[in-house]
Amino acid sequence: MLNFAIVGCGHIAKKHAEAIDRTEGAALAAVCDMIPENMEFYRETYNAKTYTDYSELLADKNIDVINICTPSGFHATLAVQGAEAKKHIVVEKPIALLMDDTNAIIDACERNGVKLAVVHPNRFRPAMKKLKEVVESGKLGKISHINATVRWNRNQAYYDQAPWRGTKGLDGGVLMNQAIHNLDLMLWMMGDVNEVFSMSATRIRDIEAEDVCTGLVKFSSGALGVVETATTIYPKNFEESLSIFGEKGTIKIGGPTAVNVEHWNVEGTSEEETAELKKLIEEDPFGKPGHQCIIEDLVEAVKENRGPIVTGEDGKKALELVLAMYESAETNQPVNMQPQEVLN
Incomplete structure (x- = not known):
């Protein structure tokens, strides 16, 4: 069982939560948002732990995968920090807004031996x-x-x-x-x-x-x-x-x-x-919902120790x-x- 955490509880986060909930071998264990009220739905619906501090979430050894659903300009910082904490990364499109940030995400995931999937469903x-x-x-x-x-x-x-x-x-x-x-x-x-x-x-x-x-x-x-x-x-x-x-x-x-x-x-x-x-x-x-396909593939990629179907390089090409x-x-x-x- 892989435990997922969603960071950023805006509109797109619900698609991620539904996809995780429908995927065998996946569970929504936590959510993180600076506004506590944004997390209530996930706490009540999925019994997810709530964090307002990202560093505290990353310190949770129970979390295996971070789903980044924040505004695009924050993707790079959060993804790199997540990879450094040895968490697999699922990042919403676009992977980032700048090429240097994109390269930093890909490099951090490779150095830390974690999977990186980009959401192009x-x-x-x-x-x-x-x-x-x-x-x-x-x-x-x-x-x-x-x-x-x-x-x-x-x-x-x-x-x-x-x-x-x-x-x-x-x-x-x-x-x-x-x-x-x-x-x-x-x-x-x-x-x-x-x-x-x-x-x-x-x-x-x-x-x-x-x-x-x-x-x-x-x-x-x-x-x-x-x-x-x-x-x-x-x-x-x-x-x-x-x-x-x-x-x-x-x-x-x-x-x-x-x-x-x-x-x-x-x-x-x-x-x-x-x-x-x-x-x-x-x-x-x-x-089948594309987000669910992304999550299911990530679970299988971890199990089989292979790259996801939609990789960081794929996300990079679209951004380029x-x-x-x-x-x-x-x-x-x-x-x-x-x-x-x-x-x-």
């Missing part, structure tokens, strides 16, 4: 798993390009509910906070990126970071990518989608939260097979893309993302 959605299978099979042939789209609504009240929301230091904008899941999926499907060019703006929301961002991506394979992200859509979430275009197939996974097969036309796949695939996904579009797009938007120049050894 959308990889576990049935439609995305099927899409990944087809891409890896080569059935699409040479891929020309991919579109990653997030057209969502986050109104001003969303940003006003906490002073850190929409700030560059603790939260980030639509690219860092909302669209990073979609970008992770794009990277998961397409591999490494060589070059990006992007533009961003703060058009409607009264926040420090961007509320709309568009960009172009060139992958190491030579394929291209188009990124469009916004939290300005009226009056509610309109679309999250991933569309892939190959010489032998066209696929779009879409809907408000990218769980529906909106188009699936692959050479060699009959209309009957396509209809059966769509029906199967329509019956259970979300599948976001930061490159930010740099391009600020400089109005393309940004080369090839490793230095490749460039030399």
Whole structure:
């Protein structure tokens, strides 16, 4: 049995608690938050111990895993401290807001021999798993390009509910906070990126970071990518989608939260097979909750002494893309993302 502790009892913490509760071999043993009232739900529902002092939580030898659910700007400090205390780490997206912080988290976990899992749960959605299978099979042939789209609504009240929301230091904008899941999926499907060019703006929301961002991506394979992200859509979430275009197939996974097969036309796949695939996904579009898949995998990773499915390096790649797009938007120049050894 692995005993988990959640740090930061905001909105996303409940998904972690439910995932832990549903996972065999896992138990929610403790929670930590600076505001005692935020922890009452977890004490009453799961009989979790409550801590307002993180160092006291880390000193609890009964705790095996720390789930970090705080504002993004605090991820690095808490993750490094947790790793130094020999606790396995589950960190919400994004892994951090800065590359140096990300490297510090990965290094601390490696030095202390603890597992590091980053929460990119959308990889576990049935439609995305099927899409990944087809891409890896080569059935699409040479891929020309991919579109990653997030057209969502986050109104001003969303940003006003906490002073850190929409700030560059603790939260980030639509690219860092909302669209990073979609970008992770794009990277998961397409591999490494060589070059990006992007533009961003703060058009409607009264926040420090961007509320709309568009960009172009060139992958190491030579394929291209188009990124469009916004939290300005009226009056509610309109679309999250991933569309892939190959010489032998066209696929779009879409809907408000990218769980529906909106188009699936692959050479060699009959209309009957396509209809059966769509029906199967329509019956259970979300599948097992992604957070639960992350927790279950972490338990198995510890048991089998292997790396988690979504690693620190995966989280780092998604962050690298976001930061490159930010740099391009600020400089109005393309940004080369090839490793230095490749460039030399």
